[in-house]
Amino acid sequence: MSQTEEDLTPLTFVATSDLSAITKGRSMPSALLEPGVTTGWVPANFGIGASGHIADQIPFGSTGDLRLRPDHDSAHVITGVPGRPDTRLILADIVHTDGEPWACCPRTFLRDAVERLESEFGLTVQSAFEHEFMDLDITDDHHPFSWRNFRNAEPIGSQLVTAMERSGLEPETWLPEYGQHQFEVTVSRTDAVASADRAILVRDLVRDVFSAAGHRTSFSPVVVPGGSGNGVHVHFGLSDAEGTNVMFDASRPGRLTELGGRFATGVLRHAPALAAIFAPLTVSYLRLRPHQWSSAGVFLGLHNREALLRLCPTVEIDGQDPEPQLHLEFRGGDIGANPWLLLGALLHAGMEGLRTDAEPAELQVGEVDPSSRGDVAELPRTLAEALDALEQDEVVRGWFAPELVTTYLRIKRIELEEVSKLSETEQCEWYARAY
Ligand code: GLU
Ligand code: MG
Numbered sequence: 001m002s003q004t005e006e007d008l009t010p011l012t013f014v015a016t017s018d019l020s021a022i023t024k025g026r027s028m029p030s031a032l033l034e035p036g037v038t039t040g041w042v043p044a045n046f047g048i049g050a051s052g053h054i055a056d057q058i059p060f061g062s063t064g065d066l067r068l069r070p071d072h073d074s075a076h077v078i079t080g081v082p083g084r085p086d087t088r089l090i091l092a093d094i095v096h097t098d099g100e101p102w103a104c105c106p107r108t109f110l111r112d113a114v115e116r117l118e119s120e121f122g123l124t125v126q127s128a129f130e131h132e133f134m135d136l137d138i139t140d141d142h143h144p145f146s147w148r149n150f151r152n153a154e155p156i157g158s159q160l161v162t163a164m165e166r167s168g169l170e171p172e173t174w175l176p177e178y179g180q181h182q183f184e185v186t187v188s189r190t191d192a193v194a195s196a197d198r199a200i201l202v203r204d205l206v207r208d209v210f211s212a213a214g215h216r217t218s219f220s221p222v223v224v225p226g227g228s229g230n231g232v233h234v235h236f237g238l239s240d241a242e243g244t245n246v247m248f249d250a251s252r253p254g255r256l257t258e259l260g261g262r263f264a265t266g267v268l269r270h271a272p273a274l275a276a277i278f279a280p281l282t283v284s285y286l287r288l289r290p291h292q293w294s295s296a297g298v299f300l301g302l303h304n305r306e307a308l309l310r311l312c313p314t315v316e317i318d319g320q321d322p323e324p325q326l327h328l329e330f331r332g333g334d335i336g337a338n339p340w341l342l343l344g345a346l347l348h349a350g351m352e353g354l355r356t357d358a359e360p361a362e363l364q365v366g367e368v369d370p371s372s373r374g375d376v377a378e379l380p381r382t383l384a385e386a387l388d389a390l391e392q393d394e395v396v397r398g399w400f401a402p403e404l405v406t407t408y409l410r411i412k413r414i415e416l417e418e419v420s421k422l423s424e425t426e427q428c429e430w431y432a433r434a435y
Pocket of ligand 1: 132229231232287294
């Protein structure tokens with residue numbers, strides 16, 4: 001790093017994202033962070049839940065040491081937040097003190113899945129995470145997608161998009177969403193690990209810019225019972241070594257290749273256990289209901305916003321080529337999900353579909369009412385059901401280090417016990433504060 005850059009960003013925050021998708025780590029003077037420098041980490045930190053307490057009965061105690069090894073390719077200068085200094089943030093892989101990867105590192109989990117997809121199937125992934133959230137302090141009347149609410153959110157909106165651009169997060173759209181005081185921000189697609197890194201940075205930059213303006217935000221899946229949900233949708237596509245989109249076949253239904261359909265089958269087949277990862281809060285299940293445009297059932301839908309997996313439309317105005325555009329969107333996720341684990345688990349599930357020669361998932365065309373459809377499975381209805389499904393799905397459990405699954409289930413069950421004592425409204429408030 002040049003002297004000037006050090007002067008401008010005196011601190012570098014070396015970060016990971018934990019099992020509750022909370023960004024955490026340690027900062028150090030940027031000048032000290034030469035290549036090869038790592039910083040300390042504690043295994044039991046992995047057992048801290050959303051409430052901020054270490055869970056009991058986890059495989060990690062008061063002993064043991066790890067290192068956060070910064071991945072310098074992931075460095076971003078977080079800049080453009082009014083009143084706050086520029087700070088460098090580098091995402092880290094968690095390693096042992098001898099440099100060996102730590103089996104529970106969520107970022108390594110995704111990178112391993114990406115490498116497996118490449119080595120076993122010759123495929124690469126490009127992806128992008130889409131975020132929705134509520135401004136808890138704006139008091140205007142909200143009208144979805146309106147110019148007036150866009151303007152009422154100024155100058156925060158322009159500050160946010162500018163900060164995202166200048167911090168290298170490649171924003172694509174910024175808008176007032178459907179729900180009361182709800183907004184959405186989308187970014188360009190990029191390589192899988194970078195896209196999950198970006199998701200981590202985007203949500204924290206939103207919080208940063210809004211709080212600098214005195215506004216609290218919440219990405220929690222449901223902030224008020226009965227209100228609109230906040231999703232974290234994951235768009236992803238697969239290419240071969242030549243960069244050809246292996247999901248596109250003009251001769252097939254929806255133009256989705258057999259390979260794309262089989263990948264989808266893997267995701268749908270393991271959806272109940274995956275729900276413990278992608279919908280890991282009690283209030284996640286207030287969102288995953290019909291007529292919320294979140295995910296009403298376990299199906300692959302053509303352009304359908306109630307599908308767990310949506311085959312997205314292509315734009316062909318002025319002869320634009322649909323081939324590189326065709327991709328899938330996973331709509332079940334929310335802010336409680338660690339982006340590395342979420343995307344890594346989707347890739348593992350998809351590979352399972354490819355590996356087992358599953359039949360391509362049936363593409364559902366038009367409206368789908370899961371309650372009247374025997375062939376469309378339902379998602380778990382509660383967090384408790386999802387955690388049990390994870391515990392029982394040996395295939396899904398097998399993708400993760402056993403200590404990760406044990407710690408995850410323990411953290412989540414403690415959270416469930418604490419939160420389920422509360423009324424629905426209080427649960428929403430609890431998670432709105434946490435997320
Ligand atoms: N708010 C919806 C959700 O909870 C998504 C709406 C949309 O962007 O299609 O996922
Ligand atoms: Mg949206």
